[in-house]
Amino acid sequence: MEKTDVIRNNTKMKHPPGLYLLFFTEMWERFSYYGMRSLLILYLTTSFVQGGLGFSVSTGAMIYGLYTGFTYFTPIIGGFLADRFLGQKLAIVVGGAIMVVGNLVLFGIPGHIGLFLGLALLIIGNGFFKPNISTVVGQLYPEGDKRKDSAFTIFYMGINVGSLIAPIICGLLAENIFAEKVNGAIVQYGFKYGFLAAAIGMILGQIIFVIFSPKYLGHIENKKVEKKEKVVEKKPLTKQEKRRTISIFILAAFVIFFWAGFEQAGSSLTMFAEKLTNRNVLGMTIPVSWLQSLNPVFVLILSPIFAKIWFKLANREKGDLKVPVKMAIGMIVLGIGFLVMVFATISVGNTENPVAKASMWWLVITYFFNTTGELCLSPIGLSMVTKIAPAKLASLLMGIWLASTGVANILGGFIASNLESFGAKDIFLMISIVCIVLGGVLLLLSNKISKMME
Numbered sequence: 001m002e003k004t005d006v007i008r009n010n011t012k013m014k015h016p017p018g019l020y021l022l023f024f025t026e027m028w029e030r031f032s033y034y035g036m037r038s039l040l041i042l043y044l045t046t047s048f049v050q051g052g053l054g055f056s057v058s059t060g061a062m063i064y065g066l067y068t069g070f071t072y073f074t075p076i077i078g079g080f081l082a083d084r085f086l087g088q089k090l091a092i093v094v095g096g097a098i099m100v101v102g103n104l105v106l107f108g109i110p111g112h113i114g115l116f117l118g119l120a121l122l123i124i125g126n127g128f129f130k131p132n133i134s135t136v137v138g139q140l141y142p143e144g145d146k147r148k149d150s151a152f153t154i155f156y157m158g159i160n161v162g163s164l165i166a167p168i169i170c171g172l173l174a175e176n177i178f179a180e181k182v183n184g185a186i187v188q189y190g191f192k193y194g195f196l197a198a199a200i201g202m203i204l205g206q207i208i209f210v211i212f213s214p215k216y217l218g219h220i221e222n223k224k225v226e227k228k229e230k231v232v233e234k235k236p237l238t239k240q241e242k243r244r245t246i247s248i249f250i251l252a253a254f255v256i257f258f259w260a261g262f263e264q265a266g267s268s269l270t271m272f273a274e275k276l277t278n279r280n281v282l283g284m285t286i287p288v289s290w291l292q293s294l295n296p297v298f299v300l301i302l303s304p305i306f307a308k309i310w311f312k313l314a315n316r317e318k319g320d321l322k323v324p325v326k327m328a329i330g331m332i333v334l335g336i337g338f339l340v341m342v343f344a345t346i347s348v349g350n351t352e353n354p355v356a357k358a359s360m361w362w363l364v365i366t367y368f369f370n371t372t373g374e375l376c377l378s379p380i381g382l383s384m385v386t387k388i389a390p391a392k393l394a395s396l397l398m399g400i401w402l403a404s405t406g407v408a409n410i411l412g413g414f415i416a417s418n419l420e421s422f423g424a425k426d427i428f429l430m431i432s433i434v435c436i437v438l439g440g441v442l443l444l445l446s447n448k449i450s451k452m453m454e
């Protein structure tokens with residue numbers, strides 16, 4: 001047995017400490033991102049007198065979609081700049097610092113100026129941060145290391161620990177602690193304190209990263225090393241590298257539709273929770289933003305189960321399920337989730353004039369399906385990109401992978417902005433059908449795409 005095999009077998013599930021550093025850094029960054037985001041649609045659509053910005057539902061959903069969309073476009077630039085000039089680790093710090101300022105602007109500057117300036121800074125900062133931290137996870141392991149998938153599952157759990165606590169804390173601050181109430185109804189929200197919490201989370205993540213990265217990520221390549229390899233960089237892509245790159249593009253095109261549905265969480269599903277869902281539990285009204293914690297809750301519950309399933313499948317005699325097959329299953333499962341929402345809207349009757357509010361269980365079940373779909377598709381996608389992308393394009397292709405999420409968010413915002421004109425039921429039904437059909441198409445194409453990835 002080769003020495004590396006021995007290491008692999010003995011330490012099958014043991015990971016380098018750098019992974020846990022990245023876990024906590026990303027946990028705080030996602031805390032910041034999802035904390036701010038859980039309030040955003042409410043901040044945009046709440047009336048001015050109640051502390052919001054008073055946009056209509058359609059304008060609010062559009063701004064929301066453009067913001068979340070552009071957040072995932074800038075990673076192309078951030079990934080490129082990191083590959084070429086900055087190095088991943090510096091890019092993470094630069095991006096993090098910009099995002100801190102962005103959240104502080106939202107906290108400190110009220111009105112439209114604060115909104116647009118803050119969002120712009122968050123978009124730029126995320127571009128530096130998000131693709132590069134994911135790439136560094138991949139770089140912790142040598143090529144072909146079997147621990148990579150499990151590393152991404154752990155990293156994904158970090159993402160979701162942050163995403164879980166964020167809406168709870170920011171929601172409590174904005175809809176409870178700093179909200180003024182009269183007879184239980186909110187007359188004034190405390191949104192800015194939610195944004196402040198988002199800034200503080202980001203600062204914590206950056207402090208952890210700056211202190212510990214020299215020790216635990218010191219061995220990861222940086223710009224100076226890359227310079228020596230300029231010769232390699234000039235070589236054109238081989239045929240195989242080209243095919244792999246194309247397969248990333250094809251899969252990215254499919255997942256756009258998955259994420260456009262999935263990302264309804266912060267927009268149409270949140271508005272459904274606000275207006276059409278009975279949120280009273282044991283005499284307490286659950287803050288709207290809290291329901292956005294359901295997705296991360298399910299990620300954390302289901303991830304260990306998925307890790308076992310993937311492990312079993314990988315060790316079957318027939319071999320593992322192909323990546324495109326897993327992704328196709330993810331799309332179909334999301335489609336089923338939105339079918340549940342169709343029934344939720346039916347239970348409400350006329351959505352403009354509801355006879356009764358929907359039970360919260362509908363959203364719980366939908367988030368369960370959506371998360372199951374996510375776990376079939378998302379961590380596997382990230383890990384796949386770091387595995388098959390040509391080394392010199394690693395961060396750039398990660399950026400492109402994230403950009404497909406960006407396109408999806410803009411599309412998702414556009415879909416949500418039609419919530420009132422089309423009606424919730426038709427919107428949810430359309431998402432469901434599109435995802436199930438495209439999932440079927442991807443299943444049919446899976447053999448071809450898998451061949452290209454080899």
Ligand code: PHE
Nearest residue numbers: 030072159163378401402405
């Ligand atoms: N919850 C995931 C995250 O914030 C969703 C996501 C996956 C976003 C992949 C972008 C790309 O990381």
